[in-house]
Amino acid sequence: MLVNVERAARILGEYDDYLILSHANPDGDTLGCAYALCRILQKAGKRAKCLCADEIPYKMKFLTDQVQNQEFEHKTVVSVDVADRKLLGGLNQVYGDDVFLAIDHHGSRTEFAEFTLVDPDAAAACELIYKIAETMDIPLDSQTAVCLYTGIATDTGCFRFSNTTSATHYIAHKLIDIGIPFEKINYRLFDMKSKGRMRLEHEIFENMEFYCEDRVAVSILTLALINKYKGEVDVEDFNGLAGMPRQIEGVEVGVTIKQKDDNVFKISIRTSDEIDAAKICEKFDGGGHARAAGCTLEGTLEEVKARLLPAVIEAAENGGE
Numbered sequence: 285m286l287v288n289v290e291r292a293a294r295i296l297g298e299y300d301d302y303l304i305l306s307h308a309n310p311d312g313d314t315l316g317c318a319y320a321l322c323r324i325l326q327k328a329g330k331r332a333k334c335l336c337a338d339e340i341p342y343k344m345k346f347l348t349d350q351v352q353n354q355e356f357e358h359k360t361v362v363s364v365d366v367a368d369r370k371l372l373g374g375l376n377q378v379y380g381d382d383v384f385l386a387i388d389h390h391g392s393r394t395e396f397a398e399f400t401l402v403d404p405d406a407a408a409a410c411e412l413i414y415k416i417a418e419t420m421d422i423p424l425d426s427q428t429a430v431c432l433y434t435g436i437a438t439d440t441g442c443f444r445f446s447n448t449t450s451a452t453h454y455i456a457h458k459l460i461d462i463g464i465p466f467e468k469i470n471y472r473l474f475d476m477k478s479k480g481r482m483r484l485e486h487e488i489f490e491n492m493e494f495y496c497e498d499r500v501a502v503s504i505l506t507l508a509l510i511n512k513y514k515g516e517v518d519v520e521d522f523n524g525l526a527g528m529p530r531q532i533e534g535v536e537v538g539v540t541i542k543q544k545d546d547n548v549f550k551i552s553i554r555t556s557d558e559i560d561a562a563k564i565c566e567k568f569d570g571g572g573h574a575r576a577a578g579c580t581l582e583g584t585l586e587e588v589k590a591r592l593l594p595a596v597i598e599a600a601e602n603g604g605e
């Protein structure tokens with residue numbers, strides 16, 4: 285059953301002994317929501333603790349300092365930023381059936397909770413947690429503000445993505461007024477890279493292929509390359525590499541070919557606003573958004589490239605028409 289912020293706040297005030305679940309492969313939004321909500325509930329006199337199937341990325345380890353998990357037998361399960369129970373990862377089997385309240389901002393989702401608060405206009409689920417705290421009349425302290433700001437900065441790419449609204453900025457303004465080290469947070473989230481990640485990016489760039497007068501860039505992540513860096517970098521350092529080719533000036537179509545198995549390759553395509561990435565991927569039974577899409581191709585690397593690249597080059601030459 286769908287509920288609004290007021291109803292969700294009322295539910296949270298009525299029940300107790302909360303277990304808050306984040307999605308697997310956690311990002312700043314799901315973790316920021318969980319820790320902020322945990323603090324808010326504790327301030328409301330409830331018992332609350334957080335759980336995630338996977339390890340917390342090193343860039344976001346500071347979030348764990350903001351909250352104290354309590355020891356108790358939970359009675360009420362809440363999920364945050366989870367669009368589908370499968371995204372709970374290893375926790376799905378144990379808790380997937382028991383989610384009482386889901387708080388989320390994904391437009392396309394599969395219902396799994398008794399009550400769901402969802403607002404696709406919210407740039408981050410943390411915006412909803414902010415509104416819940418406001419409705420519950422729980423004043424935010426700086427630790428809670430750090431968590432919420434981290435979630436909002438993460439999901440808006442530091443207030444750069446088109447999902448950013450004036451409401452997003454308004455909430456950020458309120459959080460900054462509480463007093464948070466936003467410069468430090470943004471440095472950790474957006475500028476800082478591990479040495480291993482830098483080396484990995486360097487090697488990917490060295491091997492990048494260019495077509496159509498450099499308007500198309502193709503990076504290839506073979507299993508050999510991935511395995512070479514596995515010991516050196518964290519798992520999370522393999523995230524976000526699909527954005528690399530398009531960071532290069534003049535590149536309108538960025539293609540990342542990532543080897544999944546001997547003869548299986550996952551393709552990610554990122555494009556400028558003249559070219560439709562989804563249209564290219566649909567030719568190979570994939571899909572996605574106009575600026576970011578993906579598909580999976582089978583065969584040897586050479587075979588995959590021979591099928592994929594002509595379609596990419598054609599799209600780049602015709603402006604995607």
Ligand SMILES: [Mn+2]
Binds near residue numbers: 365389408409
């Ligand atoms: Mn989110």
